[in-house]
Amino acid sequence: MSKLELNDVNIYYGDFHAVQNVNMHIPAQAVTAFIGPSGCGKSTVLRTLNRMHEVIPNASVRGEILLDGHDIYGPKVDPVGVRNTIGMVFQKANPFPTMSIEDNVVAGLMLSGEKNRKKLKEVAEESLRGANLWEEVKDRLDKPGGGLSGGQQQRLCIARAIAVRPEVLLMDEPCSALDPISTLAVEDLIHELKNDYTIVIVTHNMQQAARVSDKTAFFSLEATGKPGHLVEFNDTTTIFENPGKKETEDYIAGRFG
Ligand SMILES: Nc1ncnc2c1ncn2[C@@H]1O[C@H](COP(=O)(O)OP(=O)(O)O)[C@@H](O)[C@H]1O
Ligand SMILES: [Mg+2]
Numbered sequence: 001m002s003k004l005e006l007n008d009v010n011i012y013y014g015d016f017h018a019v020q021n022v023n024m025h026i027p028a029q030a031v032t033a034f035i036g037p038s039g040c041g042k043s044t045v046l047r048t049l050n051r052m053h054e055v056i057p058n059a060s061v062r063g064e065i066l067l068d069g070h071d072i073y074g075p076k077v078d079p080v081g082v083r084n085t086i087g088m089v090f091q092k093a094n095p096f097p098t099m100s101i102e103d104n105v106v107a108g109l110m111l112s113g114e115k116n117r118k119k120l121k122e123v124a125e126e127s128l129r130g131a132n133l134w135e136e137v138k139d140r141l142d143k144p145g146g147g148l149s150g151g152q153q154q155r156l157c158i159a160r161a162i163a164v165r166p167e168v169l170l171m172d173e174p175c176s177a178l179d180p181i182s183t184l185a186v187e188d189l190i191h192e193l194k195n196d197y198t199i200v201i202v203t204h205n206m207q208q209a210a211r212v213s214d215k216t217a218f219f220s221l222e223a224t225g226k227p228g229h230l231v232e233f234n235d236t237t238t239i240f241e242n243p244g245k246k247e248t249e250d251y252i253a254g255r256f257g
Helices: 042-048 079-085 101-105 107-111 117-130 134-140 150-163 180-193 206-212 236-241 246-255
Strands: 002-013 016-027 031-035 059-067 086-089 168-172 198-202 215-221 228-235
Touching: 002 042, 002 198, 016 042, 016 198, 016 215, 031 042, 031 206, 042 168, 042 198, 079 086, 086 150, 101 107, 101 117, 101 150, 107 117, 107 150, 117 134, 117 150, 134 150, 150 168, 150 180, 180 198, 180 206, 206 236, 215 236, 215 246, 228 236, 228 246, 236 246
Parallel strands: 016 228, 031 198, 031 215, 086 168, 168 198
Antiparallel strands: 002 016, 002 059, 215 228
């Protein structure tokens, strides 16, 4: 069964219809990439998947988004719980700069009331190992998160996201501020994480989509001010080597290499 299912999803900012009629089944324990021109709604769709869209004033969503078959917008569903189950990593690494590396990782747990230091240390180590960062920081866990390199900070944010044990990780251009070596470290990590998590990643980098994802969704828009829409969603190899739509083929030919 798919981990996330989008049925006739339409997304608005006030009166502006930003994304039109998305239907998509996102598989579990796989990486799904969102690609497409700037402004086609990739970030907007991503934010509806963990109810981060609705924190924007006047923003709204219509249609249905199911997690394991259950509507995440159902009347009894707590959006905070949804955001714990479906974590998010942003374009720019955003650790708490003066907080220690260890506390950065377990900030969410401390906020929800966990005070047991031993338990917090265990979760921090496990999450840092899970984010391929443990070996680099184990001797300076008490030093500020802001002292790490950009690539290390992004992996710290991934450690922080997995510390609350989510099932899905959403990543919005997580490597766009990183150098090529740090990018490869994060891509390796994404590849390992899919054994345990369902991952959805927005990327403007075609090579990255081809390298890391199993499925690719190509979004586009007719013109600025028109709603974005899903053009084609398929196995990544099919999208890149044998797309079903000319629009997809043209975009990939223009952007690849
Ligand atoms: N907070 C916002 N308020 C109003 N309009 C927005 C907001 N965020 C994005 N948009 C608009 O929604 C459309 C889709 O944007 P976005 O999802 O950021 O595209 P992408 O991530 O594909 O570049 C664009 O027209 C953009 O200007
Ligand atoms: Mg975006």
